Amino acid sequence: MAQYSRVSGSVGLITLQNPPVNALSAAVRQGIVDTVKRALGDPEVKAVVIRGQNGVFCGGADIKEFGTNMSGPHLVPMIHAIEAANKPVVAAIEGIALGGGLELALGCHYRVAHSKARLGLPEVTLGLLPAAGGTQRLPRLIGVPAALDLITKGRHITAAEALQLGVVDQVTGHGTVDAAVKFALSVAGKPLDARRISTYPCPRTSDLDALFEGVMQKVRQSARGAIAPIACVQAVRAAATLPYLQGMEREKELMATLFTSGQARALQYSFFAQRAVGRWSTPSGARWDTSKPRPVHIAAVIGLGTMGRGIAVALAQAGLSVIAVETQEKQLMEAKQAVSGMLERGAKRRGVAPALDKVSYSHDIKAVADADLVIEAVFEDMALKRTVFRQLSAVCKPGTVLCTNTSGLDVEHLASQTRNPQLVVGMHFFAPAHVMKLLEVVYGPQSSPQAVATAMQLGKKMGKVSVAVGNCRGFVGNRMLKPYLEQAFFLLEEGATPELVDRALEEFGFPMGVFKMSDLSGLDVGWRVRKADGLAEPVGASGQPARIRQGQRYSPLGDLLCEQGRFGQKTGRGWYQYDKSGGQVASSDPWLHSFLEGYRAMHGLVARRIDLQEVLERCLYALINEGFRILEDGIVAGPEDIDIIYVFGYGWPRHRGGPMFYASMVGLERVLERLEHHHKAHPDVPHLQPCSLLRRLVSSGSPPVHRWREVLKKLNSQL
Ligand SMILES: CC(C)(COP(=O)(O)OP(=O)(O)OC[C@H]1O[C@@H](n2cnc3c(N)ncnc32)[C@H](O)[C@@H]1OP(=O)(O)O)[C@@H](O)C(=O)NCCC(=O)NCCSC(=O)CC(=O)CCCCCCCCCCCCC(=O)O
Ligand SMILES: NC(=O)C1=CN([C@@H]2O[C@H](COP(=O)(O)OP(=O)(O)OC[C@H]3O[C@@H](n4cnc5c(N)ncnc54)[C@H](O)[C@@H]3O)[C@@H](O)[C@H]2O)C=CC1
Numbered sequence: 001m002a003q004y005s006r007v008s009g010s011v012g013l014i015t016l017q018n019p020p021v022n023a024l025s026a027a028v029r030q031g032i033v034d035t036v037k038r039a040l041g042d043p044e045v046k047a048v049v050i051r052g053q054n055g056v057f058c059g060g061a062d063i064k065e066f067g068t069n070m071s072g073p074h075l076v077p078m079i080h081a082i083e084a085a086n087k088p089v090v091a092a093i094e095g096i097a098l099g100g101g102l103e104l105a106l107g108c109h110y111r112v113a114h115s116k117a118r119l120g121l122p123e124v125t126l127g128l129l130p131a132a133g134g135t136q137r138l139p140r141l142i143g144v145p146a147a148l149d150l151i152t153k154g155r156h157i158t159a160a161e162a163l164q165l166g167v168v169d170q171v172t173g174h175g176t177v178d179a180a181v182k183f184a185l186s187v188a189g190k191p192l193d194a195r196r197i198s199t200y201p202c203p204r205t206s207d208l209d210a211l212f213e214g215v216m217q218k219v220r221q222s223a224r225g226a227i228a229p230i231a232c233v234q235a236v237r238a239a240a241t242l243p244y245l246q247g248m249e250r251e252k253e254l255m256a257t258l259f260t261s262g263q264a265r266a267l268q269y270s271f272f273a274q275r276a277v278g279r280w281s282t283p284s285g286a287r288w289d290t291s292k293p294r295p296v297h298i299a300a301v302i303g304l305g306t307m308g309r310g311i312a313v314a315l316a317q318a319g320l321s322v323i324a325v326e327t328q329e330k331q332l333m334e335a336k337q338a339v340s341g342m343l344e345r346g347a348k349r350r351g352v353a354p355a356l357d358k359v360s361y362s363h364d365i366k367a368v369a370d371a372d373l374v375i376e377a378v379f380e381d382m383a384l385k386r387t388v389f390r391q392l393s394a395v396c397k398p399g400t401v402l403c404t405n406t407s408g409l410d411v412e413h414l415a416s417q418t419r420n421p422q423l424v425v426g427m428h429f430f431a432p433a434h435v436m437k438l439l440e441v442v443y444g445p446q447s448s449p450q451a452v453a454t455a456m457q458l459g460k461k462m463g464k465v466s467v468a469v470g471n472c473r474g475f476v477g478n479r480m481l482k483p484y485l486e487q488a489f490f491l492l493e494e495g496a497t498p499e500l501v502d503r504a505l506e507e508f509g510f511p512m513g514v515f516k517m518s519d520l521s522g523l524d525v526g527w528r529v530r531k532a533d534g535l536a537e538p539v540g541a542s543g544q545p546a547r548i549r550q551g552q553r554y555s556p557l558g559d560l561l562c563e564q565g566r567f568g569q570k571t572g573r574g575w576y577q578y579d580k581s582g583g584q585v586a587s588s589d590p591w592l593h594s595f596l597e598g599y600r601a602m603h604g605l606v607a608r609r610i611d612l613q614e615v616l617e618r619c620l621y622a623l624i625n626e627g628f629r630i631l632e633d634g635i636v637a638g639p640e641d642i643d644i645i646y647v648f649g650y651g652w653p654r655h656r657g658g659p660m661f662y663a664s665m666v667g668l669e670r671v672l673e674r675l676e677h678h679h680k681a682h683p684d685v686p687h688l689q690p691c692s693l694l695r696r697l698v699s700s701g702s703p704p705v706h707r708w709r710e711v712l713k714k715l716n717s718q719l
Helices: 026-041 075-084 100-107 122-126 134-142 144-153 159-165 176-187 208-223 228-241 244-259 262-277 306-317 329-350 382-395 411-415 449-461 477-494 498-508 514-521 523-532 557-563 590-602 612-632 639-649 659-666 668-681 692-699 705-718
Strands: 002-007 011-016 047-052 089-093 096-098 110-114 118-120 156-158 170-172 298-302 321-325 359-362 373-376 401-404 424-429 438-443 465-470
Touching: 002 026, 011 026, 011 176, 026 047, 026 075, 047 100, 047 176, 075 100, 089 100, 089 176, 096 100, 100 118, 100 134, 110 159, 110 176, 118 159, 122 144, 122 228, 122 262, 134 144, 134 228, 134 244, 144 208, 144 228, 156 159, 159 170, 170 176, 208 228, 228 244, 228 262, 244 262, 262 465, 262 639, 262 659, 298 306, 306 321, 306 329, 306 373, 306 424, 321 329, 329 359, 373 382, 373 449, 382 401, 382 411, 401 449, 411 424, 424 449, 438 449, 438 639, 449 465, 465 639, 477 498, 477 514, 477 557, 477 590, 477 612, 477 639, 498 514, 498 612, 514 523, 523 557, 557 590, 612 639, 612 659, 612 668, 612 692, 639 659, 639 705, 659 668, 659 705, 668 692, 692 705
Parallel strands: 011 047, 047 089, 089 110, 096 118, 110 170, 298 321, 298 373, 321 359, 373 401, 401 424, 438 465
Antiparallel strands: 002 011, 118 156, 424 438
């Protein structure tokens, strides 16, 4: 809806009303058309101001309407009518002007913004482009390079930057609507021809072809297969090379392709999934809206290695006081230097003062006595972690929430070492912890709603996308990673190379393939875990056949590389070779290829031709199958949790929605049929055996992913 009133005698004030972000639903669009007509037809009205209710201008098109039978007036003619008006129309921008909201403002003759407002054309993040004239008006207003930057990245800008770029005409720190009304009165009666952006020529840019070629190359590289950023460049190119109306035709044509694409569906699913995980709940009845978090002012971190340092930085940057603990003086000093450096670099990037005084350092665990919450990040060693939790339980004040950053050890077992197991949860950060957005908050059967809510709230304060997950080996992300890695190893045994496997996964859209990723994170990490699990014994020592462990097919390839001291980038050799220890540019390693040949010969394996499709099916469907098991076990509340974990923590291409969304797009019957096929070929690999939930979903008609929660509930109640 849009409300109309008259203010200051001669200004027609139009207020968009569609909480919470005044999205341009059919009713709002109709409201705008009607009220603009009324204002323009009223002889007493000399100028018009458009604002949004509750201090929010407009969040753009109503995304919930996409994919439905969109009725109501179209945005393009609506905005065109505003621009063509013979009375000045001023946009009063408070809060946000995003997507269609900014396009509406660009159709107005003037824009007045509050200093705290954010503006942008984020359509590309939803798999779309700004198709209400945004790709044609913005370059005409601010020039091609700046418009390309905003439109292809979907970046939000501040009012100050908008003023500098010329997107807005005035910025105010006080009442935006009053300022806009005053502005409107000051321009009433003045000629408007020079204020209609669509009539502007696109500012000249030298060597346009080279500019677009360069941008297109960069965009293709970073898009990892996403089509919307490329269409955005094409649309801006139309603005730079064609008259406005022809440019609009091109914008429409490109949008038509994007609008119905699977990528747009995936990205819009991801938008809502990210919000859905914020409405978390646990089987014991803890919920986002009823469980009250404890206030956390002082946090402590135990163990200042790779993870602890990043966690301390993220906590300090979120404004908390941090007590950082390391047992050894030397490590403590090194950590202090590293944390200070990270804080300084981060502050420089953000143009703020570094929060150095927020962090205090100690080698005595008793220093954490006053902390409201402690995050343990010592070595992945259960015996050590047990000791630390017993100590924490003894020294912390009553009510302190105790968290572990373990990658997959039993949180419940750690809780049982303390006096208050209900106050123990996992806070599983991802490396580097001050950069990566994902946080898995792991609850055990005894974790109290308050402890879960406290960790979730803290994650939010730290700017993380937090997902509540149940306690199981590897939680969600790492549990699903296991069958994925396992398939990659098996594929090498059967004839593939690391280059082939990585190529398939990178072409799918991962930033790096599984072998490059292993080299980056260190092959020794998994080796240590496999040793602790009794899997990575030296070949032959177990008395079992080398490729069978604990009754299942096992590939010792990773262990054999580690025995050679090949730990990946850190040692300059792994699945690839690097120019030096710590080098980052991977190149194919002839040693590795002859090693693989020798290994196959030793085990009587005959290399066969493996294609990219098989690599994808084996690796991704095994991972997805584990996702179904996780859903079946009730470790997460719904498929959105898994998808968000994979998109934000594991580089799953966002334009493919996440593994469970992807499975739904591929078709559950197809995933089931291919898993059955691969399991038949490899009956000794349990991870390829289709999970019973997948079978049950297929039997119930393969519902789309947004209906799985409901179907899951129904299926579970029938058991
Ligand atoms: C706005 C935010 C920055 C707010 O953030 P925050 O305060 O953190 O709150 P949130 O929790 O994110 O949001 C609160 C609540 O609001 C919901 N919401 C937010 N934005 C929208 C929206 N735009 N639409 C609907 N709902 C929205 C959100 O989901 C939350 O609710 P909940 O899920 O219930 O919890 C932040 O929310 C944000 O960033 N929002 C997105 C802003 C954005 O991306 N805007 C751009 C939208 S796309 C757009 O505007 C496109 C266009 O304008 C083009 C118009 C053309 C369309 C015409 C189509 C014609 C196609 C032709 C093809 C024909 C094909 C054929 O031939 O058939
Ligand atoms: N490295 C990674 O990518 C990730 C690791 N994790 C988990 O985070 C934890 C830490 O891992 P990293 O930081 O990689 O290990 P790390 O080896 O880099 O650091 C561990 C630190 O703990 C310190 N430490 C050991 N005992 C201590 C004690 N009793 N008191 C105080 N400090 C002590 C060590 O001196 C060392 O600095 C592990 O549980 C790991 O599984 C979780 C996510 C990602």
